[in-house]
Amino acid sequence: MGVRPALRPYLLIVPALLLTCGILYPFGLGLYYTLFDFSASRPRPDLVGFDNYRAMFGDGAFWDSAWVTVVYAVGAAATETVLGVSVALLLHRSSWVGRVLEKILILPLMIAPVIAAIMWKLMLQPSVGVVNHLLRPFGLGGVQWTDTPAGALLSSIAVDVWVYTPFVAILALAGLRSLPASPFEAAAVDGAGWWYTFRRLTLPMLWPYVLVAVIFRFMDSLKVFDIIYALTEGGPGDSTMVLQIRAYLEAIRFQRYSFGISYTIVLWAVVYLAAMVLVRHLGRVQRKAAEAR
Numbered sequence: 001m002g003v004r005p006a007l008r009p010y011l012l013i014v015p016a017l018l019l020t021c022g023i024l025y026p027f028g029l030g031l032y033y034t035l036f037d038f039s040a041s042r043p044r045p046d047l048v049g050f051d052n053y054r055a056m057f058g059d060g061a062f063w064d065s066a067w068v069t070v071v072y073a074v075g076a077a078a079t080e081t082v083l084g085v086s087v088a089l090l091l092h093r094s095s096w097v098g099r100v101l102e103k104i105l106i107l108p109l110m111i112a113p114v115i116a117a118i119m120w121k122l123m124l125q126p127s128v129g130v131v132n133h134l135l136r137p138f139g140l141g142g143v144q145w146t147d148t149p150a151g152a153l154l155s156s157i158a159v160d161v162w163v164y165t166p167f168v169a170i171l172a173l174a175g176l177r178s179l180p181a182s183p184f185e186a187a188a189v190d191g192a193g194w195w196y197t198f199r200r201l202t203l204p205m206l207w208p209y210v211l212v213a214v215i216f217r218f219m220d221s222l223k224v225f226d227i228i229y230a231l232t233e234g235g236p237g238d239s240t241m242v243l244q245i246r247a248y249l250e251a252i253r254f255q256r257y258s259f260g261i262s263y264t265i266v267l268w269a270v271v272y273l274a275a276m277v278l279v280r281h282l283g284r285v286q287r288k289a290a291e292a293r
Contacts, residue, residue, distance in 0.1 A: 027268075030261045030264065031265060033257065033258050033261050034052050034053070034258055034265055035047060035048065035049055035050070035052075035258075036048060036258050037051070037052070037258055038257040038258040039255055039256045039257055039258065039259075040255035040257075041255075045258070052258050052262040053262055053266075055259070056259065056262050056263065056266070061238065061241075061246065062243075062246070062263075064238055064241065065238070065241050065242060065243050065245075065246045066243060068153070068238070068239070068240060068241055068242050069222060069224075069242040069243045069244075069267075071153070072153065072156065072157060072160075072221060072224065072228075072240075073218055073221035073222045073224075074218075075157045076160040076161060076164075076217065076221045077214055077217045077218040077221055079157065079161050079165075080160070080161050080164050080165045080167075080168045080213075080217055081168055081210060081214055083161065083165045083168070083169075084165050084166075084168025084169040084171075084172055084213065085168070085169075085172045085206075085210060087105070087165065087166075087169040087172075087173075088168075088169045088170075088172035088173040088175075088176055089172075089176070089198075091105075091169070091173055092176045092177070102173075105166045105169060105170070106166055106170070107166075108162055108163050108164075108165075108166050109163070109164075109167060111163070112226075113163050113226045113227050113230075114226040114227070114229075114230045116159060116162070116163050116227070117159055117226065117227045117228075117229075117230035117231040118230050118231075120155070120159045120162070120231065121146065121231050124146055124155060126142055126143065126144050126145070126147065127142075129145075131143075131145070132145075146231060146232050146236075147236060148236065148239075149236060149237060149239030150239070152231075152232045152235065152236060152239050152240050153239055153240050155231065155232075156227060156231055156232060156240050159227050159231060160221065160224065160227055163227070164217060164220075167213065167216070167217070168210075168213040168217065171209055171210075171213040172209055172210055172213065174209065175208070175209030176202070176206060178209075179202070179205050179206065183205075184201060184202075187200075187201060204288065207285050207288075208282065208286045211278070211281070211282050211285055212282065214278070215275065215279065215282065218274065218278065219271050219274065219275055219278075222243075222267070222270060222274065223243075223244055223267060223271060224242060224244060225242075225244040225245060225248065228240050228242055229245055229248070233245070234246075234249070243263055243267045244263075244264075244267065246263055247260045247261070247263035247264045247267070248260070251263075
């Protein structure tokens with residue numbers, strides 16, 4: 001006996017409804033816990049309202065972590081965008097070299113980020129790491145890559161760039177191959193140079209694809225945990241102490257559960273607002289790109 005046609009639309013939304021409930025329930029429960037003072041030393045917590053948020057915003061460690069998070073996210077997303085688009089432009093030319101490099105390009109994406117961070121942590125060791133060994137003939141051996149505040153942050157960004165630049169490159173390459181050929185043929189007939197064609201045709205039409213990659217990478221970089229924790233554990237000092245690691249330390253290591261969850265709620269709000277702004281900008285860019293076609 002078949003399902004009545006009138007019931008089919010309601011049955012089709014059941015999986016989405018279950019998924020939504022599975023997301024909203026733990027989020028709402030976490031938001032509820034931030035109103036108490038749950039910790040290992042207080043098994044019977046009291047209702048404290050917004051005291052956790054007031055304490056967090058009044059703590060200089062929170063603002064230091066917020067600054068490190070923004071620097072990391074902007075640095076990683078910007079570098080990956082520039083390198084990814086550059087690699088896509090090089091691979092867009094049909095040749096056997098490009099086809100081989102396309103296969104090699106996805107290798108970093110096949111490695112778990114935490115494994116990649118551990119691998120790079122070993123390679124960046126000052127005394128026995130292969131990176132310093134290769135740089136020693138140039139007089140650059142012995143660099144303290146992850147043992148200084150600036151070096152640790154730059155090394156973390158570099159590992160993120162190594163892992164995720166292929167993601168941006170693949171999206172940009174797919175966008176390049178989807179662009180219409182007629183505008184470029186007309187530009188070639190008119191004698192337009194490469195730079196003019198790229199600036200006036202390629203980039204405006206490619207920008208929606210690039211912006212999608214930027215949205216994914218920026219949002220993911222704001223909530224990074226695995227790469228930094230495996231590489232530096234937030235150190236030395238607090239030089240790579242992003243909000244996610246600060247939340248982990250507060251909730252798990254220091255067992256201040258409600259205070260740690262407050263960090264994650266604030267980070268969710270930041271990611272949500274950033275996504276809203278970028279997606280709204282994406283809509284405007286898509287309309288401009290459609291006009292350019």
